[in-house]
Amino acid sequence: MATSTRSSKRQKTGADTAAETDDSMAYKLIYWPGIPGRGEHIRLAFEATGTPYVDVSNKTDAGVNAVMAQISEKNIGDDNNPPPLAPPILQHGDTLLSQTPNILAYLGPKLGLVPDVAEDSAGMYHVNALALTALDGLSNEPHDVHHPIASGAYYEEQKEEALKKAADYRAVRLPKFLGYFERVLSGPASGGGEWLYGGKMTYADLVLFQTLDGVTYAFPKCVDKLRSRGKYEKVFAHYERVKALDKIQSYLASDRRLKYSMGIYRHYPELDDE
Amino acid sequence: MATSTRSSKRQKTGADTAAETDDSMAYKLIYWPGIPGRGEHIRLAFEATGTPYVDVSNKTDAGVNAVMAQISEKNIGDDNNPPPLAPPILQHGDTLLSQTPNILAYLGPKLGLVPDVAEDSAGMYHVNALALTALDGLSNEPHDVHHPIASGAYYEEQKEEALKKAADYRAVRLPKFLGYFERVLSGPASGGGEWLYGGKMTYADLVLFQTLDGVTYAFPKCVDKLRSRGKYEKVFAHYERVKALDKIQSYLASDRRLKYSMGIYRHYPELDDE
Known part of the structure; x- marks a missing residue:
């Protein structure tokens, strides 16, 4: 069972920028290479806020294999994460999340792309x-x-x-x-x-x-x-x-x-x- | 702009049961009458947790008009809420939410139907x-x-x-x-x-x-x-x-x-x- 509380403890501060360039906590987008697709919604969230991220299949040697490994019918996930059905997939530390609107919901508070919950809880x-x-x-x-x-x-x-x-x-x-x-x-x-x-x-x-x-x-x-x-x-x-x-x-x-x-x-x- | 913090302040306590039977803060489901449909996911969240709710179109005189008023092309929402495109719609105090998975995301922490965020932030x-x-x-x-x-x-x-x-x-x-x-x-x-x-x-x-x-x-x-x-x-x-x-x-x-x-x-x- 997942017990990491890392992301809930993280607040967007000046120090955060450094933390995000540290590879272990960098935001990594895993999506089909070569097309915008559903991954584009995740890219735009990062781009609009100037947030560093790694576009794994387009910008690393892993290429399309990064997607294939995740969506393989042999993948049953790990201790923290259920397997994803399809990309886009966001990797953030030990957390792997799928489903476009879900990834956006996760990123929203972290990137300042939703209202502050203390001012507007809904x-x-x-x-x-x-x-x-x-x-x-x-x-x-x-x-x-x-x-x-x-x-x-x-x-x-x-x-x-x-x-x-x-x-x-x-x-x-x-x-x-x-x-x-x-x-x-x-x-x-x-x-x-x-x-x-x-x-x-x-x-x-x-x-x-x-x-x-x-x-x-x-x-x-x-x-x-x-x-x-x-x-x-x-x-x-x-x-x-x-x-x-x-x-x-x-x-x-x-x-x-x-x-x-x-x-x-x-x-x-x-x-x-x- | 919406500024209510009511729902973020609410915690599930013994007193809450009473608050929820008070009409102003009762959970109200607005959905087409007579069919389970997408509204059924909201009903099951309430039923599985023994949470009181009002099934507006099935159980009040408003009937189907409760849905029609919400999805009218003349509805532009109110100060707190954008208009919904389609039911199901959840009314909770001053908040009106649409989209089945969104309503469930809102109810999850309130009804104990997601892991405690302090133990498992993802x-x-x-x-x-x-x-x-x-x-x-x-x-x-x-x-x-x-x-x-x-x-x-x-x-x-x-x-x-x-x-x-x-x-x-x-x-x-x-x-x-x-x-x-x-x-x-x-x-x-x-x-x-x-x-x-x-x-x-x-x-x-x-x-x-x-x-x-x-x-x-x-x-x-x-x-x-x-x-x-x-x-x-x-x-x-x-x-x-x-x-x-x-x-x-x-x-x-x-x-x-x-x-x-x-x-x-x-x-x-x-x-x-x-």
Whole structure:
């Protein structure tokens, strides 16, 4: 049974920066190399806060084997950690965590990407809900658009069904989620409409930015049309606001930002508007 | 911006039981009436711990209107709370939270359904990851089996595609997730294999129980076949272990336990094994 209390004792202080560059407590992201994918949400949390991290599969010799060892059907985990089903996986000291929104929930308080619990005890849960909702509608669903029948089969084998699902996604689902986040940004809990919650940037803002960026890559004509309707002005202004942050700008211009290709977000022109 | 610190100050004490029966701080579940659905995970957390709660749509005059008011496209939330996209919604004092795994993360420490953070600072995140994974593979995917193209259209309009997705689910996805939880229960972090994590029941155990129960309702022949393979003995023993808990037994026999019908888990014989 896990008994480490290390992470609960850690507070973000000046000394922390040094501790994090010490290899044993460095944040290590284990994710498929070469694509942004779900790992991108974790990268953005680090990049937006200037937090050092090791992108294991892209930047060390371990490469894809770092992922394969974790998700092997022979892996039953260790004394502290259940095995993960899939990447992204965060390694932090003796702790290994999987599931994108879970890793973000863990990092949120450590990186200052959720409201301070002493000031707003429910804040981190509101942020978690907003991130989960963006991941549902703007990451999981876009994935299922090109893989509606079997995630383990080729797109070409389910293209006919993908065409149908894409039509529903563009006409119904995507507008629904954009409309939802427009309402969130219009509501008083956003604290003014610049950020999703509490008047400050949280990881939910980064997730909304990244998912909308991916959706725009996958369905550029559809997003263009929706943008021109003028019904989602706050959402698109929010997207530009995140993109214009100094640290995000630098990151997007760096070689650490990987190109979309055959991951969650895929650009098949036949699945987009005409 | 939300500034309430009420919930962080609350500790589970004897006095708490009284506080929770006081209407203002009672736990209120807002979910579609008449079906177990995703709301069932919240009910089970309360039922397994003997925690009083109000099942608003089923047990008060508000009925379905309690849900409709929350998810109205005119709702922009209030000073403390962003609007929810969908139920289940938990109301606790001034706090309104949506997203099933988020509500469970909020309730976990309050109901004693996650490890004590002082003893195991990462424990609650491991529990969250396990719950998210069960919800992904044993709740969201089974839903998508009968609605592979458009969640807003009828099953009959997408039956052809559902037949294909069901075949993949039964042959590939369901065995993958059962195999994963068998490994979790085989691993040292489970603390002996009776529970998923840390040798004690957590809300992840309740989620795995409920999702496997729903999958068994939807695909009885397939689950029978998989069970008879003997490869998932720990998973099925875990299911029986949760089901045999005194409070769960009483709950399942009560009229508070709703019958499956046309929700997430649907029994269409043509989607099951022959």
